[in-house]
Amino acid sequence: xxxxxxxxxxxxxxxxxxxxxxxxxxxxxxxxxxxxxxxxxxxxxxxxxxxxxxxxxxxxxxxxxxxxxxxxxxxxxxxxxxxxxxxxxxxxxxxxxxxxxxxxxxxxxxxxxxxxxxxxxxxxxxxxxxxxxxxxxxxxxxxxxxxxxxxxxxxxxxxxxxxxxxxxxxxxxxxxxxxxxxxxxxxxxxxxxxxxxxxxxxxxxxxxxxxxxxxxxxxxxxxxxxxxxxxxxxxxxxxxxxxxxxxxxxxxxxxxxxxxxxxxxxxxxxxxxxxxxxxxx
Amino acid sequence: xxxxxxxxxxxxxxxxxxxxxxxxxxxxxxxxxxxxxxxxxxxxxxxxxxxxxxxxxxxxxxxxxxxxxxxxxxxxxxxxxxxxxxxxxxxxxxxxxxxxxxxxxxxxxxxxxxxxxxxxxxxxxxxxxxxxxxxxxxxxxxxxxxxxxxxxxxxxxxxxxxxxxxxxxxx
Numbered sequence: 001x002x003x004x005x006x007x008x009x010x011x012x013x014x015x016x017x018x019x020x021x022x023x024x025x026x027x028x029x030x031x032x033x034x035x036x037x038x039x040x041x042x043x044x045x046x047x048x049x050x051x052x053x054x055x056x057x058x059x060x061x062x063x064x065x066x067x068x069x070x071x072x073x074x075x076x077x078x079x080x081x082x083x084x085x086x087x088x089x090x091x092x093x094x095x096x097x098x099x100x101x102x103x104x105x106x107x108x109x110x111x112x113x114x115x116x117x118x119x120x121x122x123x124x125x126x127x128x129x130x131x132x133x134x135x136x137x138x139x140x141x142x143x144x145x146x147x148x149x150x151x152x153x154x155x156x157x158x159x160x161x162x163x164x165x166x167x168x169x170x171x172x173x174x175x176x177x178x179x180x181x182x183x184x185x186x187x188x189x190x191x192x193x194x195x196x197x198x199x200x201x202x203x204x205x206x207x208x209x210x211x212x213x214x215x216x217x218x219x220x221x222x223x224x225x226x227x228x229x230x231x232x233x234x235x236x237x238x239x240x241x242x243x244x245x246x247x248x249x250x251x252x253x254x255x256x257x258x259x260x261x262x263x264x265x266x267x268x269x270x271x272x273x274x275x276x277x278x279x280x281x
Numbered sequence: 282x283x284x285x286x287x288x289x290x291x292x293x294x295x296x297x298x299x300x301x302x303x304x305x306x307x308x309x310x311x312x313x314x315x316x317x318x319x320x321x322x323x324x325x326x327x328x329x330x331x332x333x334x335x336x337x338x339x340x341x342x343x344x345x346x347x348x349x350x351x352x353x354x355x356x357x358x359x360x361x362x363x364x365x366x367x368x369x370x371x372x373x374x375x376x377x378x379x380x381x382x383x384x385x386x387x388x389x390x391x392x393x394x395x396x397x398x399x400x401x402x403x404x405x406x407x408x409x410x411x412x413x414x415x416x417x418x419x420x421x422x423x424x425x426x427x428x429x430x431x432x433x434x435x436x437x438x439x440x441x442x443x444x445x446x447x448x449x450x451x452x
Binding site: 025027033046047053064131132135141202207 | 294297298299300301302303305306311312313315317331334338343344345346347348350351352353354356357360364393396397400401404406408411412415416420
């Protein structure tokens with residue numbers, strides 16, 4: 001009899017404990033789902049310990065991956081190819097900038113006092129050391145943190161275009177949410193006519209490295225191949241960073257209700273190095 | 282007890298490290314296995330609901346920290362997963378590999394469906410069947426495959442710890 005009562009008592013205690021932990025976790029979820037929460041130190045502690053290991057593992061993974069791909073091809077040709085590809089990237093970026101400058105020229109004539117906002121930033125180069133542990137989201141870790149000048153909401157780009165923004169930054173590493181993640185939303189505009197749209201991540205498209213363009217006003221003229229860039233609205237992303245190109249336009253119910261699929265300039269499956277923008281002042 | 286905690290802690294950290302780094306290179310159809318879930322299920326099967334829940338809680342917490350969106354979501358899911366697996370399977374052959382594989386498969390589907398519901402469905406993506414065939418089902422298969430190895434390791438470690446403890450008690 002006594003034993004039975006003890007078991008009952010223990011069960012009650014266990015149930016109580018589970019309930020308590022559940023409530024505490026709900027509170028933690030509530031607190032941390034807001035931006036700039038104060039619980040960040042807790043994660044930073046763990047990440048600081050773990051990030052060098054992740055760095056080493058990803059580095060080895062990269063190396064093994066690359067070594068395996070050398071099997072059927074000459075090493076030198078690969079290297080040269082890579083060099084040339086980098087050069088092409090540089091040139092493409094330059095070309096893109098020049099094109100952009102050309103389209104902007106008329107605008108600038110009207111407003112000569114507008115500065116090129118991207119020139120106000122320093123570039124911090126960073127490597128991707130870890131990806132998200134699950135299959136649903138697209139958050140990754142980079143090897144630069146607040147000691148290098150990376151802050152929450154810092155903007156992350158690659159040589160080709162916008163990658164995302166920093167979600168949380170620890171002392172030596174930072175989490176970056178990419179623009180193809182379901183929780184990401186970027187205010188954007190079409191380069192050719194400067195009309196505002198929204199670019200959001202979409203879970204069905206993220207595996208192909210694509211995202212969606214919403215809020216296209218009925219009167220906006222949009223076509224496949226149009227270039228999309230950040231609008232500067234919202235205060236996180238500076239104006240004029242290339243996001244990508246319109247790949248497909250889809251009607252939902254009628255012609256006025258439509259969304260577009262964007263092919264980001266950045267290839268998220270191949271992404272290894274990124275740059276974090278740090279404002280100069 | 283100390284060796285059990287050490288085993289669980291190292292298991293969690295190794296699974297998490299593998300999941301965020303190396304597994305990225307062996308994705309099939311953009312899906313990687315969820316080793317941590319398999320680990321939680323294996324430990325809960327062998328050790329019962331209390332240890333399962335505690336292990337699940339800490340595994341989930343580490344997951345939260347590494348994935349970086351909110352802290353508490355996976356900790357909550359992990360705790361309940363460990364608790365439920367540990368409590369439901371009391372009377373079944375707990376170190377039978379086929380039982381473990383079956384439970385890994387079914388709990389993978391349940392777990393990922395819950396993640397889908399809170400992380401994706403509530404944000405307006407209601408096409409469940411699509412996600413089921415593209416993410417949840419392949420991941421469950423992949424988990425089951427990786428469970429063969431993980432469950433084997435967990436069982437071996439568990440037996441070894443039991444043996445050591447029996448020896449300790451003798452003297």
